[in-house]
Amino acid sequence: MDSSLLYLYFCSMFGYRLTTSLLLVILTMASCQNSSHDSKKIQLTVSIIPQKYLVGFITDGKCDVQAMLPVGSNHETYEPAPRDMEKISTSKMYLALGALDFEITWLDRFKSSNPDMLIVNTSKGIEMLSGQCSGHADENGHKSHGIDPHIWLSPSCMKIQATNICNSLCGIDTTNALIYKDRLNKFNLLADSVDREIRKRLTGFEGKPILIFHPALAYFCRDYNLEQISIEQEGKEPSPLYLTELVTVAKQKGIKSIFISKEFDTRNAEAIAKEINAKVVVFDPMAENWPENMILLAELIAAN
Ligand SMILES: [Zn+2]
Structure with a gap:
């Protein structure tokens, strides 16, 4: 209460x-x-909410897990606020996604604000796709690192992350190692069942083109044999020329919908939708209930 x-x-x-x-x-x-902040428990920090789900699943209440990105914030433009930095001060381990733009800029600073905190890259071993996510330049003028970070929207990538997370946890908390290993097995079963449910729903849609504002579905499309067409270009609004091209492509391919992530501005998507007589379909890549959300995504793709 x-x-x-x-x-x-x-x-x-x-x-x-x-x-x-x-x-x-x-x-x-x-x-x-x-209090969800039980000081006796090991404090863990992750970058985004779907990772919180995964680490929460593996730790099964043995650790406190918090996400850096507050609900509703955009992972492309996020900068940690002072209250977010407080999460770092009590954390024993930071489980990074491994490819988010803000991680590349901020992980060193997280480490210097809490030198005892371990930093783990949970994407180790995943075959990463190239892609321009935000296209932002860092303070030295370097362009985005060119790796697509949206691995959490793929059950096969989540399984690799789960193994990395389990190994790191066993390293810092041997007492509960058997629990973490058992939970890893359970997560793998869950991810396999999510994968089966997605395949069931996408049967007959092989090769389907998906027009999407922000290209968050590269891994999903790779795993399920779909074609992602991004409206954003290198993290920026599309040029008028590219928009004209998109309208032509969409008409040729008979595209009837434009997918857009919840936290993005829909104006451009709506303008294109009008041009090609399509509707805008909103989905939330950051939803906490990962299994449900993945199946919902497959349903949205099948229905639109
Ligand atoms: Zn993104």
């Missing part, structure tokens, strides 16, 4: 305002019971 609700509850029970000291006792008790 929320502390303020608890306060109101006690007020109504006793019919008067509680003395400050009694209230403090109650609030302290409530915060001890409800």
